[in-house]
Amino acid sequence: MSFxxxxxxxxxxxxxxxxxxxxxxxxxxxxxxxxxxxxRNFGIVIAAFALGLxxxxxxxxxxxxxxxxxxxxxxxxxxxxxVMFTFIAVGVGFTVNAPAYVWLFENTLTPVSxxxxxxxxxxxxxxAYRAFRFRTKEGALLLISGVILMLGNIPMVGISxxxxxxxxxxxxxxxxxxxxxxxxxxxxVGTIVLGVRAFLGQERGYMVGE
Amino acid sequence: MSGKExxxxxxxxxxxxxxxxxxxxxxxxxxxxxxxxxxxEITPVVQKFHATIETLKPGDVVFYAFEFGAGDYPEAEGAGxxxxxxxxxxxxxxxFATTNDQAVLVLQKSLQSAGIPSDRKYGVDWVFLxxxxxxxxxxxxxxxxxxxxxxxxxxxxxxxxxxxMKEVRSVKDIELLIVEGGGTETPTQFVxxxxxxxxxxxxxxxxxxxxxxxxPFVGAxxxxxxxxxxxGGAQYELLIRxxxxxxxxxxxxxxxxxxxxxxIVIGNVAYxxxxxxxx
Amino acid sequence: xxxxxxxxxxxxxxxxxxRIFSLISLILISAAVLLMIRRAKxxxxxxIRRLAGLDAIDEAVGRATEMGRPVHYTIGWASGGxxxxxxxxxxxxxxxxxxxxxxxxKYGVKVITTVSxxxxxxxxxxxxxxxxxxxGRPDALAPDSVRFISIDLYAYSAGVLGEIEREKPAAxxxxxxxxxxxLLFTEAGFRQGAIQIAGTARTSQIPFFVATCDYTLIGEEIxxxxxxxxxxPSQIGTIAAQDMGKIFALILLLSGLLLHAFGxxxxxxxxI
Amino acid sequence: xxxxxxxxxxxxxxxxxxxxxxxxxxxxxxxxRFAEHTFVGAAAGHFVVIAFQNIxxxxxxxxxxxxxxxxILSMILGLMLFSRFVKKRAWISHYPIAxxxxxxxxxxxxxxIQAEFLTQIASTIAPLYTPNQKTFDSFVIALTVISALxxxxxxxxxxxxxxxxxxxxxxxxxxxxxxxxGAQFGATVMTRLGFVISRFQFLLFEWLGLR
Numbered sequence: 001m002s003f004x005x006x007x008x009x010x011x012x013x014x015x016x017x018x019x020x021x022x023x024x025x026x027x028x029x030x031x032x033x034x035x036x037x038x039x040r041n042f043g044i045v046i047a048a049f050a051l052g053l054x055x056x057x058x059x060x061x062x063x064x065x066x067x068x069x070x071x072x073x074x075x076x077x078x079x080x081x082x083v084m085f086t087f088i089a090v091g092v093g094f095t096v097n098a099p100a101y102v103w104l105f106e107n108t109l110t111p112v113s114x115x116x117x118x119x120x121x122x123x124x125x126x127x128a129y130r131a132f133r134f135r136t137k138e139g140a141l142l143l144i145s146g147v148i149l150m151l152g153n154i155p156m157v158g159i160s161x162x163x164x165x166x167x168x169x170x171x172x173x174x175x176x177x178x179x180x181x182x183x184x185x186x187x188x189v190g191t192i193v194l195g196v197r198a199f200l201g202q203e204r205g206y207m208v209g210e
Numbered sequence: 211m212s213g214k215e216x217x218x219x220x221x222x223x224x225x226x227x228x229x230x231x232x233x234x235x236x237x238x239x240x241x242x243x244x245x246x247x248x249x250x251e252i253t254p255v256v257q258k259f260h261a262t263i264e265t266l267k268p269g270d271v272v273f274y275a276f277e278f279g280a281g282d283y284p285e286a287e288g289a290g291x292x293x294x295x296x297x298x299x300x301x302x303x304x305x306f307a308t309t310n311d312q313a314v315l316v317l318q319k320s321l322q323s324a325g326i327p328s329d330r331k332y333g334v335d336w337v338f339l340x341x342x343x344x345x346x347x348x349x350x351x352x353x354x355x356x357x358x359x360x361x362x363x364x365x366x367x368x369x370x371x372x373x374x375m376k377e378v379r380s381v382k383d384i385e386l387l388i389v390e391g392g393g394t395e396t397p398t399q400f401v402x403x404x405x406x407x408x409x410x411x412x413x414x415x416x417x418x419x420x421x422x423x424x425x426p427f428v429g430a431x432x433x434x435x436x437x438x439x440x441x442g443g444a445q446y447e448l449l450i451r452x453x454x455x456x457x458x459x460x461x462x463x464x465x466x467x468x469x470x471x472x473x474i475v476i477g478n479v480a481y482x483x484x485x486x487x488x489x
Numbered sequence: 490x491x492x493x494x495x496x497x498x499x500x501x502x503x504x505x506x507x508r509i510f511s512l513i514s515l516i517l518i519s520a521a522v523l524l525m526i527r528r529a530k531x532x533x534x535x536x537i538r539r540l541a542g543l544d545a546i547d548e549a550v551g552r553a554t555e556m557g558r559p560v561h562y563t564i565g566w567a568s569g570g571x572x573x574x575x576x577x578x579x580x581x582x583x584x585x586x587x588x589x590x591x592x593x594x595k596y597g598v599k600v601i602t603t604v605s606x607x608x609x610x611x612x613x614x615x616x617x618x619x620x621x622x623x624x625g626r627p628d629a630l631a632p633d634s635v636r637f638i639s640i641d642l643y644a645y646s647a648g649v650l651g652e653i654e655r656e657k658p659a660a661x662x663x664x665x666x667x668x669x670x671x672l673l674f675t676e677a678g679f680r681q682g683a684i685q686i687a688g689t690a691r692t693s694q695i696p697f698f699v700a701t702c703d704y705t706l707i708g709e710e711i712x713x714x715x716x717x718x719x720x721x722p723s724q725i726g727t728i729a730a731q732d733m734g735k736i737f738a739l740i741l742l743l744s745g746l747l748l749h750a751f752g753x754x755x756x757x758x759x760x761i
Numbered sequence: 762x763x764x765x766x767x768x769x770x771x772x773x774x775x776x777x778x779x780x781x782x783x784x785x786x787x788x789x790x791x792x793x794r795f796a797e798h799t800f801v802g803a804a805a806g807h808f809v810v811i812a813f814q815n816i817x818x819x820x821x822x823x824x825x826x827x828x829x830x831x832x833i834l835s836m837i838l839g840l841m842l843f844s845r846f847v848k849k850r851a852w853i854s855h856y857p858i859a860x861x862x863x864x865x866x867x868x869x870x871x872x873x874i875q876a877e878f879l880t881q882i883a884s885t886i887a888p889l890y891t892p893n894q895k896t897f898d899s900f901v902i903a904l905t906v907i908s909a910l911x912x913x914x915x916x917x918x919x920x921x922x923x924x925x926x927x928x929x930x931x932x933x934x935x936x937x938x939x940x941x942x943g944a945q946f947g948a949t950v951m952t953r954l955g956f957v958i959s960r961f962q963f964l965l966f967e968w969l970g971l972r
Contacts, residue, residue, distance in 0.1 A: 005930045006852045010859035017863030025407065025871045026512045027503050033354075035493035040344075040351035041358050042835040043864045045820045046857045047344035049839030051812035053461065056846060057607040061637055076794055080802035092813055095814025096314060097365065099965050101810075105280070105315045109807065111775040111963075112800040113281035113643045114956060115782035117669055121466070121957035124950055125234050126227040129473035130679070131700035133481050141936060142700060142943035143474070149947025150471055151440060154464045155248045165251060170898075171944045172422055173429065177810050178902040179941035181426040181881050182909030182934075183692050183708050187879035189734030190690075190709060192515065193727055194577045195524040195870040198862060202723060203529040227680070230787050238954070239961055243971065260924025281643045282669070285955030311811040324905040345569065347861075350868050354929055362818040368826075391669070394693050395574065406880070419669070422945045423693045430884035430903075432876060442954040459958045466954040512876045518874075535916040574869060608845075641804035643847070645796040647782075656791035696942040707938065712916040729916045736917075738882055739910055745886035746903055756883045 011201040016197050055084070083108070145171050216328035219371045222480035230473060243361065248464055250457070255428075256445040259413055259435040260296070262386070268301030270385040271378055273352075276320070277392030279312035285417045287320070287445030290390045293415060294324035296450050297388075305384070306413055307339035307360065309348045309396065314341050314364060315486025331370045340364030349396070350403040353381040353410075374415065381408045390415040394423045397433070405432045414441075509761045514737070521733040522726075529726030537717045537728060542686055545704040546585070549660035549684045550592040559599040561658035562589050563649060563674070564647045564665030565689065570606035575666040578690050581715030582665030583612055588718045589662060590620030594629060604637045605645040613719065646670035646692055653677040663687040664711055667694045675701040779960055783788035784822040905941075 017039055024036035062077035064070075070077070090101045111202055132143040151157050152168025159165075266272070274297075278286070297304060308314060317338070330336060339360040342348040351359035357369050357379060369375045377383060387410045391402050397414055404410040406428075411434060414424060418439030427433040437446050440463055443456030501509060529535070550648065553560045564582030567575030586602060593600040600617065604610050613635045621630040638648035650673055653661065661678035663671070664687065671694040673686070678685045687698040688706025698705045706714055709731070716724040745755030762804045781796040820836045823829040838860065844853035885906050887899035911927060912934030919927040 001925070010855040013856060013859040014863040014866070017838040017860055020866035021864060024870060026505055026508055028505060028876070029503070037351070037354055037358060038831065039860070039864050040347050041682065041819075041832075041859055042838065043347035044344040044351060044359060045816070045832065045835035046839045046842065046861055048349070048812055048815035048819055049842050049857075051343060051808050051815070051844075052859075053842060054607060055809045055812075056843065057610075057637070057640065058805050060846070073780030076798040077824050080805075083799050083802030084809075087803055088809050091806065095366075096810060096814065096856040097318075102315060102318070103767065104803070105807070106319070107771040108778060109312075110280040111778040111960075112782050112796050112803075113279070114284050115779045115960055116643045116647050116673075116800075117281050118956035118960045119782070119786060119951075120286075120669060120672055121238075121953040122227075122231040122234060123672050124953040125466075125470050125473065125700050126230045127672060127676060127679075127697070128470050128946070128950070129225070129230060132474045132477065134478055135481075138936065138939045141939040142298065142696075142946070143478075145940045145943035146700075146947035147471060147474060147793040149944045150467050150950055153948070153951050154467045155250045155441075155460060155466060158251050159249055165253075168944075168947075169253065171834070171940070172948065174424060174898050174901050175905050175937055176422050176941035176944040177425040177429050178885075178905030179909050179938045180423055180692055180948045181429070181885065182904075182906045182913070182938075183342060183690075184426050184877045184887040185738050185881050185906070185910065186709050186731070186735060187376045187914050188881075189690075189731050189738070190517065190577060190712065190874040191873045191877075192518050192870050193522050193731050193734060193868045196519045197727060200523075202526070207929055227676075228787065234957075235961075238958055242958070242961055242965055271897065284959035285952045287959065311808060314811070339813065340818075341811055343812075343819075345865075346574065346868050346872075347864050361822055368822075394691070398877070399869075399872070401876045403868065406872050406875040417955070419693050419945075419949045420943075421946055426881060427876075430880050432880060438953050440958075441951060443853075452969070455959075455962065459955065459962065462949060462961075463954055463960045467950060470950055506768050508875070511871070511879060514872065514879065515874050536918065538918075631884070634778050639801045639804070640808075641801060644797065644801040644804055647785075647793075647800065650785060651789050651794065651797065693945070696946040699939070699942050700946055709913050709915075725916075732914050732916050734916060735910050738878065739907060742880050742885060742903070742907055742910075745882070746889060749886060749888050750890060753886070759879045759883045 006203075012199075015199050020194075058084070145176075219484045225473075225476075235467065235470060237334070237465040238462045241465050242459075245458065246461050250441075250444050250448060250460060252445045252449065253442075255435050256437055256442050256449065259293075259437050262403065262411070262413055262434050263293070263296055263300060266300050266302050266385060270302045270405060271374075272297060272302050272304045272382060272386045272388060273381075273384045274304050274306045275389045275392070275396075276306055276317040277312050277396045278307050278320075279309050279310050279391075280316055280391070281312075282391065282393070282417060283316050283320075283459050285440050286391065286415055286437075286439055286479045287292050287323075288440065288442060288454050288459070289437045289446055290320050291324045291454060292387065292443060292446040292450055292452065292456070293437065294321065295452060296446075298324070298327050298330060299450070302385075303334075304336040304375070305339065305378060306336065307352060307356075307357070308341050308346055309343070311341055311343070312484050313391075325354060333367070334374055337372050338364040339369070342447055344446070345396075346399040346403065349399050353404050353408060355380055381410055383411065386410075387412045389413075391417070394420050397424055397427070400442070401427050401432045401434075413437075416478045501565035503581050507760065510759050518730070518734045518736065522730040522735075525730040525733065526723050526726040529644045529722035529729070532722075534725050535729045537713050537725060540607050540706060540710055540714055540717070542688060542704040542706040542710065543717065545684075545686050546589060547592060549662065549703075550589065550596060551596060552684055553598045553659035554596040556659040558659035559601050559656055559658045560589060560593055560662065561653055561656065561678070561683070562586055562600060562602040562662045563604075564602075564609070565663065565667040566605040566645050566670060567666040568642075570608040571612075578666040578711065579606070579609060581690075581711045583609070583616055583722075584715035584719045585662070585664045586613065586709075587616045590617045591624055594621040594626050595628075597629065599631055600634050601652065602635050602660065603645075603652055604635060605640060605642070605712055607637065607640060610635065610637050610659050642668055642670065646673050649674060650677050653683075654682060658683050661685045663689075663698075664706065664714070665689065666691050667698075669694075672697040672701065689735065732746045772968055776964060779964060783960075904933070905937045909938055910934070912938065 057130045065077040088183045150166050152165045275441050360369050414433050414436045422437035444460045447453050582619045594655045621627050639645045661683040685702040686704045687702045688711040690708050713728050778796050781792040785793045823832045838857040841853050841857050844850040908930040911930040
């Protein structure tokens with residue numbers, strides 16, 4: 001196939017599929033809903049295949065480490081492969097509902113992943129201590145509203161100091177909500193503008209290696 | 211001012227983070243071992259969530275999207291368990307599904323902790339459609355036609371063979387949508403694909419980081435109410451009169467918050483003092 | 490309780506009622522995109538206002554040069570990569586990477602960029618290669634500058650923490666879509682004493698960047714920054730089109746608030 | 762008996778991984794790296810297992826047992842994704858991605874215009890002429906939305922008669938956004954503590970049995 005059509009055909013596919021989805025939503029037209037439904041289901045199947053891409057990448061990258069015996073890394077890469085293939089063997093062999101798979105998931109993946117997240121507890125404490133200083137006007141605003149929210153989240157303070165919990169709720173549901181609403185409106189415009197660019201074929205970031 | 215005082219104030223301004231980490235461990239572990247049982251205030255928004263579920267009649271169908279992965283599940287664990295207990299107690303029928311690959315296993319854990327009443331039969335009273343890949347596309351597909359989006363349930367049974375799914379085909383057969391987790395994006399996609407076209411009644415359970423970012427949807431009535439984080443969970447446990455892990459963690463939460471505020475105060479006092487000294 | 494799809498409060502023929510103003514708005518914004526991109530390509534390129542966070546990048550790379558330590562750069566994590574919903578933020582982050590790469594090549598500082606999305610890996614490599622070439626020093630680019638960590642958020646976070654700890658960067662620059670890793674990375678950067686510049690349009694993470702970084706690009710500022718640095722007319726035209734969209738929102742808002750006493754006509758219009 | 766042993770070993774494994782990961786707060790070290798690589802491998806393995814299950818149930822099953830042959834096409838499109846690992850054939854992967862982008866972009870656009878744009882604008886429009894608490898809130902909301910939107914204008918130069926309102930609104934917008942970010946930060950402390958509390962509950966009660 002020529003270079004031109006390799007670029008053009010995907011652009012046409014994107015455009016046509018998009019128009020079907022718009023037609024389904026804005027117009028009452030026969031058959032369109034069925035086609036749109038099929039497109040969505042195709043999307044689901046393709047997305048299922050896409051899940052395998054990440055694993056294929058890891059195979060390439062860590063395979064390289066093992067082959068080259070990268071110092072301080074290759075034995076970690078080898079261990080990574082062992083874990084990965086154990087998961088695949090058990091999961092494909094016995095399904096994800098098998099007790100063995102649940103055991104693996106709950107005792108390796110779960111603790112590391114939640115503990116990584118929980119490191120943030122320590123970090124937010126030290127970040128708050130460093131960041132919340134009365135340095136500038138903006139810093140002061142950040143500090144005051146942050147501390148009010150924290151106070152509002154302490155049960156005894158909420159009950160014993162009248163108004164704190166109401167003020168915290170007000171901050172969240174009035175100014176904070178409104179600021180985020182402005183961001184949301186801006187993001188919606190961004191979604192639409194970039195969508196138009198995608199349909200025009202201006203957004204081809206995914207077309208690498210042409 | 212003497213140099214000694216100056217250096218003390220300077221040191222207060224730059225406490226080694228590891229000191230903070232250590233103190234935090236102490237103030238969190240102590241109340242877990244010796245609970246004090248501080249009172250907890252029930253907020254209107256959690257009450258509204260509870261009241262919305264109270265309006266359901268036995269047999270009504272709830273679509274429950276469970277979107278927590280292993281990593282972000284813990285904070286709202288109590289909330290999710292309490293809401294599921296409430297649903298089972300109401301005798302509604304539930305269709306579970308997820309668009310997060312890890313959630314299939316996390317949901318099993320959550321259901322196990324919630325405890326499915328022995329008279330609720332799989333396939334009749336509840337089903338789990340499993341993981342549907344494709345993010346927003348999957349969410350839109352589920353609204354339009356759950357049978358073709360899922361095809362088989364999580365355990366490999368064709369969807370059309372499940373008695374409950376014979377009555378449930380699309381969003382139109384659903385009385386209430388509940389989404390548990392999913393960061394900011396997945397709930398946004400549910401608003402776009404379930405509320406905007408079909409005006410689905412929608413309740414959300416989320417962690418505290420995400421709560422504020424979904425507030426615009428609550429403010430506009432697209433999401434009816436939210437249970438947010440550990441404190442929302444503790445309140446919900448009290449509302450259904452079954453205190454659990456969220457209530458158990460609230461004392462530690464209180465102490466943790468006090469410590470963080472204390473450090474902010476120390477940091478600021480030291481900062482202002484050193485500024486005055488320099489003058 | 491639910492409404493039928495396209496339940497008609499009033500019949501508008503082939504159009505689905507309740508969605509008509511949506512369609513009109515979509516058409517208006519699309520027209521603005523076409524117009525602004527066309528104008529930009531004709532040479533009428535609008536000016537983007539000054540962004541403090543961008544000026545700070547020069548300072549940060551300069552400091553890394555003085556200290557003889559590397560610059561760490563990452564665009565964050567995003568499921569779906571370039572074909573997912575975070576693609577725009579990824580591309581903004583990559584535009585800034587190009588600029589950081591050029592500065593690094595100019596001053597002879599090592600850049601380390603950590604990657605979570607495999608499909609952006611070749612782009613990272615290509616962008617840095619071009620940046621070094623542009624400064625006439627294609628050989629100065631270290632082969633291990635681009636480091637793929639993991640596609641999983643937590644694994645990527647854990648990996649980047651390790652990289653920051655080992656490489657001790659003097660500048661830590663993070664622009665793109667960020668999740669919980671935002672605060673992890675700024676804390677790791679702080680522990681190394683790095684000057685930190687960050688920006689994201691993911692609203693739940695902006696507060697941590699604002700509170701912990703030396704300079705922050707808030708929300709959509711990262712798109713403006715990306716367009717500004719890329720100097721590509723069509724990108725700058727896109728930013729101008731987004732401004733038109735926001736002005737459209739402002740007009741609806743202001744007229745709605747002013748006319749509310751007269752039977753709230755704008756809200757009615759929006760709901761046709 | 763054997764089951765108890767398996768469960769006990771599981772708790773020990775989980776506890777060790779928890780401690781290895783926590784060790785990062787002191788310093789990056791080999792135990793942490795070990796946990797990190799276990800995790801990357803586990804997550805990738807899980808991805809593959811789930812992908813396999815889904816390809817079977819959503820692609821293969823409708824073809825073989827329901828005769829919906831149109832899904833053969835979707836399977837082919839899915840396989841085409843993997844051509845990206847061969848540089849010269851990478852273009853083949855653009856076709857399935859083009860379909861994903863088309864569906865995803867259109868779904869997002871048509872939902873966003875309604876849910877994130879028009880509905881948000883409509884719910885900001887409220888009466889501002891009866892003096893009470895509700896009106897005050899509506900005023901603060903309207904001012905914040907408007908001034909923050911002005912702050913996010915990048916190509917509009919403040920000049921002529923608009924110079925004063927744009928400059929001031931933009932400044933007010935930034936300040937109001939800061940109040941919001943502070944509130945968000947404060948609200949978030951609970952999440953962060955919630956995770957670590959849950960890990961401590963696991964270590965103290967399930968592992969050490971201190972109940």
